[in-house]
Amino acid sequence: MSGQDFTPNVSAVIKADSRGNERFNVLDGIPTTESLYGNVWSKDYLSKYQYQEMKGKCTFNVNVTVMPPPVPNDPAPAPGPDPGESGEESGTTVQVIIEKEYSYWTILNVDVYQIKEAALWNYAFDGGGIRIQPSGYNAPYYSTSQTAGYEASSVPEDITVNFDADPQAAAESAVYVNVSNDTFTFNNQTLMNGSTTSNHGSTPRAIPIAPMTGTMSFIVLIT
Numbered sequence: 001m002s003g004q005d006f007t008p009n010v011s012a013v014i015k016a017d018s019r020g021n022e023r024f025n026v027l028d029g030i031p032t033t034e035s036l037y038g039n040v041w042s043k044d045y046l047s048k049y050q051y052q053e054m055k056g057k058c059t060f061n062v063n064v065t066v067m068p069p070p071v072p073n074d075p076a077p078a079p080g081p082d083p084g085e086s087g088e089e090s091g092t093t094v095q096v097i098i099e100k101e102y103s104y105w106t107i108l109n110v111d112v113y114q115i116k117e118a119a120l121w122n123y124a125f126d127g128g129g130i131r132i133q134p135s136g137y138n139a140p141y142y143s144t145s146q147t148a149g150y151e152a153s154s155v156p157e158d159i160t161v162n163f164d165a166d167p168q169a170a171a172e173s174a175v176y177v178n179v180s181n182d183t184f185t186f187n188n189q190t191l192m193n194g195s196t197t198s199n200h201g202s203t204p205r206a207i208p209i210a211p212m213t214g215t216m217s218f219i220v221l222i223t
Contacts, residue, residue: 001105003206004048012040014122040118040132043210045140050108051192051204058152060098062159062171067091069163091160096171104179104201105192106148112186114139115213137213145183147194148201152177 068091115137121129153176161170181201183194192204 001053001204001206002048002050005043005207005209006046006048008042008046009212010040010042010118012038012118012120014038014120038120038130038132040120042115042118042213044115044138044213045210046113047140047207047210048109048111049207050110052106052108053103054106054148054150055101055103056150058100058102058150058177060100060152060155060171060175062096062098062155062174063093063157064096064167064170065091065093065160066165066167067160067162094167096167098171098175100152100175100177100199102150102177102179102199104148104150105181105204107144107146107182107184107192110142110144110184110207112140112142112207134213140187140210142184142186145194147180148182150177150179 115134117131117133119129119131156174159170159174161167176198178196179199179201180196181192181194181204184190184192184204186207189205189208191207193202
């Protein structure tokens with residue numbers, strides 16, 4: 001499972017100040033003593049990720065005791081068992097082989113790029129261009145932890161079923177595989193959950209497509 005968004009969707013304008021009431025069209029030329037303003041827009045961040053699903057199978061040998069059916073018209077037992085006798089009926093032990101498939105997710109790669117600055121180039125600027133840093137910009141943040149793995153459960157030793165029950169079903173429900181994904185949070189969202197679950201880890205989520213950032217602006221006085 002992978003994805004990327006490396007398209008910043010950048011756009012920009014350079015216009016005469018004041019905004020919305022420009023005194024001249026910069027496309028027709030820029031007077032030598034006028035102020036300009038510029039706006040820059042882009043996505044908040046660019047990202048790339050790659051996850052890998054790990055799969056396997058655990059085999060369990062489970063002993064299940066099947067109790068015998070009651071005997072019709074069974075005479076009442078003598079008052080009190082003979083010395084050394086337990087008075088309990090013993091069942092038949094069968095061995096059931098159980099195979100449990102498991103899966104969990106790991107992080108192979110995560111790259112997130114934040115905005116550093118914007119550059120606008122025009123002959124009206126000193127040096128032919130200007131660089132501006134975003135103001136009020138909330139950079140993306142994320143954390144990852146290597147928490148992935150699996151562990152087979154122990155096999156109970158005292159599984160007993162009635163004569164009319166299914167030993168296979170009893171053995172199936174008695175064993176499991178604990179699994180955990182890696183952990184990945186992005187901007188307070190859990191994209192990969194590292195909590196322990198039985199048999200299969202939850203499917204992770206993609207890094208969200210970045211929204212467009214607020215305007216990066218500047219005003220320059222041409223002298």
